Amino acid sequence: MSKLLKIAKKTLLKNRRSNYTLPTNNKLYPAQWNWDSAFIALGYSHFNINFALDEINTLLKGQWKDGMIPHILFHNKSTKYFPNHTVWNCGNKIASSGITQPPIIVSILKQILDNNQISISQEKKIRTIVKKLKKYLKWFIKFRDPKKKGLVSILHPWESGYDNSSIWDKPMGKVKIEKNLKYKRGDIKVVNPEQRPLDKDYDRYVTIKNHLKANKYNPIKLYKISKFNVIDVGFNAIFLRALKDLLILLKKYNINPSDLMKYVKKSEIQITKLYDNKKNIFYSYDVKNKIKITVPSITNFFILYADINNRLLNKKIINSLKNYNKGKKFIFSSIKEDHKSFEEKRYWRGPIWINCNWIVYQGLKNKDKLFSNYIKNKTIDLLNKKGFHEYYSCKNGKAMGANNFSWSAALYIDLVLNKN
Numbered sequence: 178m179s180k181l182l183k184i185a186k187k188t189l190l191k192n193r194r195s196n197y198t199l200p201t202n203n204k205l206y207p208a209q210w211n212w213d214s215a216f217i218a219l220g221y222s223h224f225n226i227n228f229a230l231d232e233i234n235t236l237l238k239g240q241w242k243d244g245m246i247p248h249i250l251f252h253n254k255s256t257k258y259f260p261n262h263t264v265w266n267c268g269n270k271i272a273s274s275g276i277t278q279p280p281i282i283v284s285i286l287k288q289i290l291d292n293n294q295i296s297i298s299q300e301k302k303i304r305t306i307v308k309k310l311k312k313y314l315k316w317f318i319k320f321r322d323p324k325k326k327g328l329v330s331i332l333h334p335w336e337s338g339y340d341n342s343s344i345w346d347k348p349m350g351k352v353k354i355e356k357n358l359k360y361k362r363g364d365i366k367v368v369n370p371e372q373r374p375l376d377k378d379y380d381r382y383v384t385i386k387n388h389l390k391a392n393k394y395n396p397i398k399l400y401k402i403s404k405f406n407v408i409d410v411g412f413n414a415i416f417l418r419a420l421k422d423l424l425i426l427l428k429k430y431n432i433n434p435s436d437l438m439k440y441v442k443k444s445e446i447q448i449t450k451l452y453d454n455k456k457n458i459f460y461s462y463d464v465k466n467k468i469k470i471t472v473p474s475i476t477n478f479f480i481l482y483a484d485i486n487n488r489l490l491n492k493k494i495i496n497s498l499k500n501y502n503k504g505k506k507f508i509f510s511s512i513k514e515d516h517k518s519f520e521e522k523r524y525w526r527g528p529i530w531i532n533c534n535w536i537v538y539q540g541l542k543n544k545d546k547l548f549s550n551y552i553k554n555k556t557i558d559l560l561n562k563k564g565f566h567e568y569y570s571c572k573n574g575k576a577m578g579a580n581n582f583s584w585s586a587a588l589y590i591d592l593v594l595n596k597n
Contacts, residue, residue: 181561182593188565188586197235197252201567201579205367207258208499209236209250212338215282220587222289223594229289230302233282239271243396244316244487247273247281248335259363260386267394275386276333276396279412280317281536283310283419284482287426292597304430305421311432314423317416320396327447328413329590330464332403333385337412337476338588340382341374342525343510343518344472346410348463352404355384358497372522372577406465410451411476414483415536416456417444421484444594445485452490457497472511475501475533481540495545498537502571508555509534510571521572528568528577531556531585535592553592560589 191197200213203251214236221229239250251262251272260271275473286306295303321329331337334345364373374382378395385404392399400406420441427434451459459477461470478498485491502508512519513529520526534556559574565585567578 182590185220185224185565185586185589187579189217189583192583194252196231198232198583200583202580202581203367205364207253209252211236211246211248211278212281215285216584217587219285219289219588222293223590226293226299230299233286233293233306234302237306238577239268239273240313241269245277245396246313248276248278249274251321257363260383261361266390275389276336278336279338279415280313280419281415283314284422286310287422292595306428307426311385311423311427314420314437320400323397323400323438325471327443328408329416330400330406330408331412332399333389334382334405339474339476339511340527341378341523342474342476344461344470344474344476345407346472347468347470348405348407348466349378351466351478352381352384354380355387358383368578369558372524374524376452382583403465407470408462408464409472410448410459410461411479412433414479415445417441417448417483419460420444448480448483449485449487449490463486472518473507473516475511475537478537479540481544482536483539484500491544495541495548497550505571507559507569507571507574508552509537510560514571519591521570522577524568527571528573529559530568531560531588534586557589560585565589
């Protein structure tokens with residue numbers, strides 16, 4: 178294990194550029210990604226706290242004036258990656274995409290601070306970071322829940338982080354593909370196409386992106402007219418946990434929590450309403466087409482990470498999780514194996530993702546210690562055997578996607594070294 182820990186650290190350091198880290202060392206993702214950087218910072222925090230804070234600070238340098246933190250920052254403009262900075266044509270100080278990602282960086286910052294000795298000079302930097310993160314979460318409330326109902330929307334599947342999950346099949350099916358689309362995919366030249374999204378799905382991603390761009394990424398306007406508007410339970414679970422952790426950080430740094438406390442209570446009530454008692458499942462909701470989405474995804478179990486104050490509901494969720502991949506050697510498939518949309522090799526439609534296992538594990542630690550340790554050990558065992566890759570087959574553990582994958586290495590470090 179000590180040998181693999183060294184490899185994990187080297188993986189992060191080799192992928193590191195000037196104060197930020199690439200998701201991998203090949204041409205697949207030649208930029209800085211939002212939630213990748215959060216997981217990466219957590220990994221660094223176990224052996225270099227300054228690198229962890231650099232990672233976060235560099236991401237926050239790309240924050241838009243309205244508070245949004247983009248899902249991609251293009252520090253290097255000479256890349257042939259699609260969609261690159263010219264395709265998005267936006268950004269504040271740093272060229273970026275025009276959409277965001279799950280704000281897990283807030284909770285990871287809290288975890289880093291809980292586990293490390295922080296110097297006085299670092300405390301000043303962290304206070305500034307906390308202020309920026311407050312602005313980020315308030316952006317979601319203002320622009321992604323304009324009626325303040327308690328749940329936020331995503332306006333592109335890429336914002337979820339689980340890009341081509343079959344959760345999006347129904348709402349994506351309603352999107353009319355733009356005529357005369359012209360673009361060249363770079364991903365299928367780097368990774369086997371059978372492991373990547375289909376062209377028909379990519380056409381819709383680009384159509385939605387082009388519509389956002391045509392409307393100059395206006396957050397007020399786009400909530401109403403976007404071609405895609407979904408309340409995802411997994412995203413909202415991460416958002417709710419971020420709000421709860423932010424309140425703790427605001428108190429620690431004597432920053433006014435303003436109206437966030439009321440919103441947290443409302444959000445907790447509303448997210449539990451996404452639970453169907455009869456079917457014993459959580460569902461997401463397609464706001465645009467007024468349709469419930471009941472695809473069995475591991476991301477639905479991120480609700481455990483939100484730390485809902487409902488012991489009975491948590492017990493039901495945990496029992497359901499225990500049956501999700503029951504008896505399987507490898508866990509957790511991104512989509513339940515018996516569902517019609519499951520695909521063993523295709524990106525978010527079947528493979529195992531280490532960050533999903535980590536999020537579920539974190540949500541279970543204070544609810545079912547035995548089961549959480551089981552998940553932790555199964556995840557560590559997979560990484561011990563297969564190394565640090567983007568995703569893995571849930572049938573035989575085969576490594577797929579990008580090699581030398583940063584968040585797999587970073588989360589391995591955390592799973593092995595974090596004793597809390």
